[in-house]
Amino acid sequence: MTTLFDPITIGSIEAKNRIVLAPITRSKATSEGVPTDSMAMYYRQRASVGLIASEATSISLDSHCLPNSPGIWSSEHVQGWKKVTSAVHEVGGKIVCQLWHPGRAAHSAFNGVHPISASETKFNGHINTPSGEKEPELARPASEEDITRIVEEFKQGAENAMAAGFDGVQVHCANGYLIGQFMCSNSNLRTDRYGGNVENRLRFFKEVVSVVSNTVGPSRTGVRFSPDIDPVDEETFVAASSFLEEQRIAFIGLRENSPLGPLIPPTVSYKNRLDLHDPIRNVYKGALIMNRDYTLEMAMEAIQTAIADAVSVGRPAMASRHLVAKMQATRPIRHFSDSVKYWYHEPEGYVVLPDLVPEVSA
């Protein structure tokens, strides 16, 4: 029987076990988004997982929208990320880069550029900027020229990620950012060929995934979906997954509902969100990496029952450098209940962990 600790081949990536570090924004890059030495140490400390998904990484200056989050659009970023990927590879780990465009979650307070989205809509919530929390701005609908440029930026980001030594890339289609804004009929009100029916709402997604996959190879490309919070309908997610199967895309990271309730306040009734792993499994045969609120027991069961090929773990991995050893020793993994407190600048809680969670020696 396959277990969580068995190796898995995800496309061309040989992972030593089926535990994945979920992408977790930690905001420890420089203000220009250049990865730092402490980021190299943080990722190295967690490289005993089979695969690391980097935190969301901006593909362009216009898409840089969270203080101290990393970028991948310049040679300085590539050099910075090289330190991270080398540190991970030195200890036998694997790492993919999560390529990110926030769309309407960006703010002109960052670089003077007005946020862009599928349509003239507003992000739901406050936006953290270098000059403090701001009200979201009404996004400018992307023109076809904007779309062509952004697709090209994803291509450049993918190229840069490979130059920086990543083992692959993950296109960020989760958490209501730009690609999700196009996929979702609540935020995509367009009447041109990028809006309306499922095929049109998926056009931007397909263009991005195709260009990235043509750049790094489908066996080194994955995507992330979050039907737990994105009000995208099932038909659209399933059609998107069929496309990923046609393109032989290596993996889907899928964050689903949890009995513990919403991860962040949802924009639609939480009760209405569907678990989509079955319908996605029916059409998609690549690696399915499941996520959210997994305990050790749940992760073991998901692998044994083949619901998941791998399980990604976010908050418990913020709290522990020895997650895999702890799981192997069947010690419970715990979440930081106040993980957001550890999100920003303090060194404590990042590479220097407070003694909140008992560690096992590794």
Ligand SMILES: Cc1cc2nc3c(=O)[nH]c(=O)nc-3n(C[C@H](O)[C@H](O)[C@H](O)COP(=O)(O)O)c2cc1C
């Ligand atoms: C502080 C924090 C930052 C996050 N940053 C990202 C991110 O950059 N990209 C992403 O796709 N998801 C992000 N997430 C979501 C996590 O990847 C994951 O889906 C979530 O923590 C649930 O998994 P868990 O129950 O194992 O923690 C973030 C979550 C937290 C708590």
